[in-house]
Amino acid sequence: MQKKDEATMKKNEPTTKKEDPTKKKTEVKEEGAAASKHNRVVYSDKSRCLSKNGKTIIYFGVPAALFLLIICVFAFSYIAIQPRVPRFMLEDLYVDPLSNTSVIVKLSSTNPSSESSVYYREISLHVLVGEKFETESVFLQSRRQEPRTVRLWTAVIANNNDNGKPTGAFLVRHGMYYGHVIADIVFQWKSGIFSFKEFGLHVRCPVLLRLEDLSSATIRAGSTCSQHFHL
Incomplete structure (x- = not known):
């Protein structure tokens, strides 16, 4: 009987399942x-x-x-x-022997660049004497200047730019006066396929004039033309 009960208890005990590897x-x-x-x-x-x-x-x-x-x-x-700025010099200024009422101005320009030429699109000359007497501007022909060359510009300047005396010339003033030959220039550098922007250059060359009879015009010794860029 006891063996039967033990068998029954073993049968009723829970069995643990083995995991499948x-x-x-x-x-x-x-x-x-x-x-x-x-x-x-x-x-x-x-x-x-x-x-x-x-x-x-x-x-x-x-x-x-x-x-x-x-x-x-x-x-x-x-x-x-980049080229160098052209240099200007007043070479001569003398009385016009034909009219005897105007002066002839000779201005030289030097292109110091070894590679670039200079194209002067616009160049005008006039003479300023004292503080109020100023001639009319004379416009010169556009030109191109090659590298390392010197070019001479010549202009005949006559009339007094004075609306009150439109027919007057240098003879409307008398005596010795300090003055300036003034050039206003618009130029452009050119080098091969490169063309640089245009620049404005203002040049002033000192002179001494005898206006009474235009018998003499003297360039100031030891003085050179001053120049600066402008718009």
Whole structure:
């Protein structure tokens, strides 16, 4: 009887199931595959992001670098061929022997540049005597001056730019006066295929005039023409 009860108790005891090792390996493989897939997705996203950023850098960075390179090359070329300012000198100023009421002005220009020519688009001359007496401006023909050359400009200046005395000339004043031969110039440098912007140049050359009979006109000894840029 006792043996029967023990058999019944053993029968009623819960039994524990043994885990299948094959199933456990499958689950581990599935977890590893999922993790690997997730890593591949993350890596793929990063690759696409890096690829997109790289294309953006190529699209915008390369043209910007080329543009900067072109600007640098142009700037260095401009500085290398930057010409020097032409120099002006009053060569002579004397009475016109035909009219005896006007003066002939001879002004020279020197192009010191060894590479660039100078194109004078506009050049005008007039004489200023004292503070109020000023002649009319005479406009000269446009010319081009080659490198390292000297050009002579000649102008006949006669009339007094005075509305109150439109027919007057130098003889309307008497005595010795200090004055200036004034040239207003618009010029442009040219070098090969390069054409620079136009510049304005104001030139003043000192003189001493005897206006009573225009018998003499003296260039100040030791003085040179002053010049400066203007708009």
